[in-house]
Amino acid sequence: MFESFMKLADDSVRQMQEAQDRWVASVTAGKSGSAPAGQVASPLIPLQHFGAYHQVLGTIAARQIQLSQGLLAAAFRPEPDVSLVVELVQMQHAVLQRLAQQQTQFITDLGGLLAGITSVPQSNTLSKLLDQEFDFFGQLHALMSDQTTSLVELMESLQMGCGYLVTRKLAGTGV
Amino acid sequence: MLADQGYKAPPLPRFRADLSQSSVSGLSSGAFMTVQLHLAYSGSFVGAGIIAGGPFRCAESFRAAAAIAEDAWELNALYVCMNPLIPQVGPDPVHLAAVARETARQGLIDPVENLVDDRVYVFTGSEDSVVNSSVVETTKRFYELLGVAPDAIRFENTIPAGHSIITDNPEDNPLPANRPPYLNNGGFMQSQHILEHIYGPLKPPSRRLSGRIIRFDQTEFFDGEPRACMSDFAYAYVPKAVEEGGPCRVHIALHGCKQGYNYVNFVNGRPDLDNAVPYGNRYFTTTGYNEMADANDLVILYPQAQGADNSKTQNPDGCWDWWGYTAEDPAHPDYYSRNAIQIRAIHRMLKRLGGE
Numbered sequence: 001m002f003e004s005f006m007k008l009a010d011d012s013v014r015q016m017q018e019a020q021d022r023w024v025a026s027v028t029a030g031k032s033g034s035a036p037a038g039q040v041a042s043p044l045i046p047l048q049h050f051g052a053y054h055q056v057l058g059t060i061a062a063r064q065i066q067l068s069q070g071l072l073a074a075a076f077r078p079e080p081d082v083s084l085v086v087e088l089v090q091m092q093h094a095v096l097q098r099l100a101q102q103q104t105q106f107i108t109d110l111g112g113l114l115a116g117i118t119s120v121p122q123s124n125t126l127s128k129l130l131d132q133e134f135d136f137f138g139q140l141h142a143l144m145s146d147q148t149t150s151l152v153e154l155m156e157s158l159q160m161g162c163g164y165l166v167t168r169k170l171a172g173t174g175v
Numbered sequence: 176m177l178a179d180q181g182y183k184a185p186p187l188p189r190f191r192a193d194l195s196q197s198s199v200s201g202l203s204s205g206a207f208m209t210v211q212l213h214l215a216y217s218g219s220f221v222g223a224g225i226i227a228g229g230p231f232r233c234a235e236s237f238r239a240a241a242a243i244a245e246d247a248w249e250l251n252a253l254y255v256c257m258n259p260l261i262p263q264v265g266p267d268p269v270h271l272a273a274v275a276r277e278t279a280r281q282g283l284i285d286p287v288e289n290l291v292d293d294r295v296y297v298f299t300g301s302e303d304s305v306v307n308s309s310v311v312e313t314t315k316r317f318y319e320l321l322g323v324a325p326d327a328i329r330f331e332n333t334i335p336a337g338h339s340i341i342t343d344n345p346e347d348n349p350l351p352a353n354r355p356p357y358l359n360n361g362g363f364m365q366s367q368h369i370l371e372h373i374y375g376p377l378k379p380p381s382r383r384l385s386g387r388i389i390r391f392d393q394t395e396f397f398d399g400e401p402r403a404c405m406s407d408f409a410y411a412y413v414p415k416a417v418e419e420g421g422p423c424r425v426h427i428a429l430h431g432c433k434q435g436y437n438y439v440n441f442v443n444g445r446p447d448l449d450n451a452v453p454y455g456n457r458y459f460t461t462t463g464y465n466e467m468a469d470a471n472d473l474v475i476l477y478p479q480a481q482g483a484d485n486s487k488t489q490n491p492d493g494c495w496d497w498w499g500y501t502a503e504d505p506a507h508p509d510y511y512s513r514n515a516i517q518i519r520a521i522h523r524m525l526k527r528l529g530g531e
Contacts, residue, residue, distance in 0.1 A: 055243075058242075059241045059242055059243070059246060062242060063239075063240065063241070066239060087261065087263050090261045090263070091260050091261055091264070094260040094261050095260065098260075153253075156250065156253075156254065157253070157254040157258070157259075157260055158260065160237070160240055160250050160251075160254040160255070160264075161254060161259060161260045161261070161264040163237070163239065163240065164236065164237040164240070164255060164264050165263060165264050167237065167239060168267070
């Protein structure tokens with residue numbers, strides 16, 4: 001019995017060691033081919049994540065500056081374009097509508113989730129019981145994640161839409 | 176018996192297809208690709224069916240959306256071509272018709288004059304929350320501007336359908352749903368409306384199929400290049416009379432995103448290989464094309480796209496390329512031209528069916 005446990009413990013330690021070795025090889029060797037297809041193994045991965053955020057946020061900032069410049073140019077045109085103002089107000093209205101839809105959906109989903117945890121789960125095994133307990137956190141995480149990405153999508157959409165509209169008004173269209 | 180992991184499907188057979196009578200239809204990304212294929216090879220097609228798709232090259236509407244071209248095309252795809260906040264920030268059909276003419280002038284697609292006598296079916300469900308109805312209306316306008324006669328365009332926008340191809344299968348989603356597998360039960364087979372609009376009155380669909388669905392090796396048509404984002408296999412429905420040597424016409428049916436046979440859902444950024452989606456075969460088996468094809472000597476070709484989500488290709492949903500993800504040079508994407516890897520591959524399949 002004791003020997004079986006020791007063997008199990010030995011095996012576990014060995015497997016963890018092998019997994020760690022594989023990870024170290026993947027982030028240091030680079031040429032070993034152990035990195036997943038399409039990914040470049042690098043010890044600088046956290047920095048690369050930061051770089052990706054930096055790049056996307058930089059693009060958003062640049063777009064915002066461009067948009068502000070466009071709006072300023074449109075505002076100081078000798079003959080102001082009333083249709084632009086109307087369309088920007090329509091965009092604002094569309095954003096409010098979508099925010100309201102997102103909020104309604106979020107509250108409905110959250111209500112469903114909370115209703116679910118008021119009932120005691122039925123399970124025959126400890127593993128299933130634990131699984132059911134963790135399900136709640138998984139679903140909550142998914143809900144919050146969806147809500148956040150929906151908000152960011154709306155922000156991107158608004159920025160894109162305004163930029164596109166102002167550009168078209170100022171300079172005509174062009175691929 | 177162990178499964179043969181190295182299985183290679185047989186090649187697509189040659190038939191006696193009249194290649195001057197071909198047509199194409201598709202849903203969503205398949206609809207965007209339908210427009211591109213139709214324009215790229217307008218000399219080969221007599222009509223097209225577009226379900227929830229936008230006009231040609233609309234993903235290039237606003238280059239200034241991002242400093243990196245690839246990012247700009249994707250932002251355009253999402254916020255101009257699929258779900259603009261208001262119609263005024265959607266695709267501009269006048270501009271895109273001019274772009275199509277210029278693209279033809281450069282020799283990248285067939286002359287747009289070929290479209291004049293074509294028949295076009297355009298559909299948007301009034302409950303569609305994935306591709307906004309205002310976008311699909313610009314597709315209709317785009318075709319009109321290119322000279323397609325108004326009475327040759329059937330435009331439907333009053334049915335309260337979500338983002339889907341409509342069927343009469345009780346197993347499919349309720350009509351207003353906007354969720355996979357994007358097959359909604361509306362009490363009729365939309366595919367059959369498309370085929371009848373393109374080809375005129377046809378014999379009623381067969382109650383019992385005489386022919387069979389064939390699986391064939393798709394890789395030979397894109398030379399196995401991973402950037403094509405096309406699956407190893409594709410399918411075709413072949414009526415018995417056609418398989419026995421009879422003449423036929425070809426209709427190409429393009430699935431939408433998340434509808435390829437080997438689509439894998441991504442959960443928390445990882446492919447969920449343990450839970451393969453259960454509907455991968457339904458687009459080429461239950462959408463009603465085959466029954467109509469059987470009665471009318473049509474071969475239905477079902478090319479298959481597949482997903483990829485890595486540093487080179489961002490297409491996790493297995494969509495057809497209508498924003499340039501297959502481009503070798505993203506700054507100058509060629510996803511819309513006769514040289515585009517997916518368009519060229521599908522057209523090669525078409526030529527094979529014609530015996531070439």
